[in-house]
Amino acid sequence: xxxxxxxxxxxxxxxxxxxxxxxxxxxxxxxxxxxxxxxxxxxxxxxxxxxxxxxxxxxxxxxxxxxxxxxxxxxxxxxxxxxxxxxxxxxxxxxxxxxxxxxxxxxxxxxxxxxxxxxxxxxxxxxxxxxxxxxxxxxxxxxxxxxxxxxxx
Numbered sequence: 001x002x003x004x005x006x007x008x009x010x011x012x013x014x015x016x017x018x019x020x021x022x023x024x025x026x027x028x029x030x031x032x033x034x035x036x037x038x039x040x041x042x043x044x045x046x047x048x049x050x051x052x053x054x055x056x057x058x059x060x061x062x063x064x065x066x067x068x069x070x071x072x073x074x075x076x077x078x079x080x081x082x083x084x085x086x087x088x089x090x091x092x093x094x095x096x097x098x099x100x101x102x103x104x105x106x107x108x109x110x111x112x113x114x115x116x117x118x119x120x121x122x123x124x125x126x127x128x129x130x131x132x133x134x135x136x137x138x139x140x141x142x143x144x145x146x147x148x149x150x151x152x153x
Contacts, residue, residue, distance in 0.1 A: 038108035057097035070106030070118035099124030
């Protein structure tokens, strides 16, 4: 496992507080799980209103939790008075997201002063089995001297 330099000893509470303010996560019913330096997991229980026409989790939902997992994995390594924004991400949908829940994992691959690159994975769990359903790569930006606050601007 890779070890990262933590620039804010309160990284976990900072990540959890920011996640709690993310209205899209509340709307989806997503829950923040593991928070470690450079690694975050987000879990999403199945709901019918999160599906596409075949009854699988919608790709947009799958991608949304992956984006947030990578964003918060990056944010866990950022300095105290900073915030995070997605620069870009690419998702490969490998299989239908069919399951009782999804777990998105964001892992920092390469931290940087301004840009951080993350690996994204989404796994579906169904009937005691797991299946990788999406894989992605993401670039995040550290906004220095711009605290993660509730108001944009």
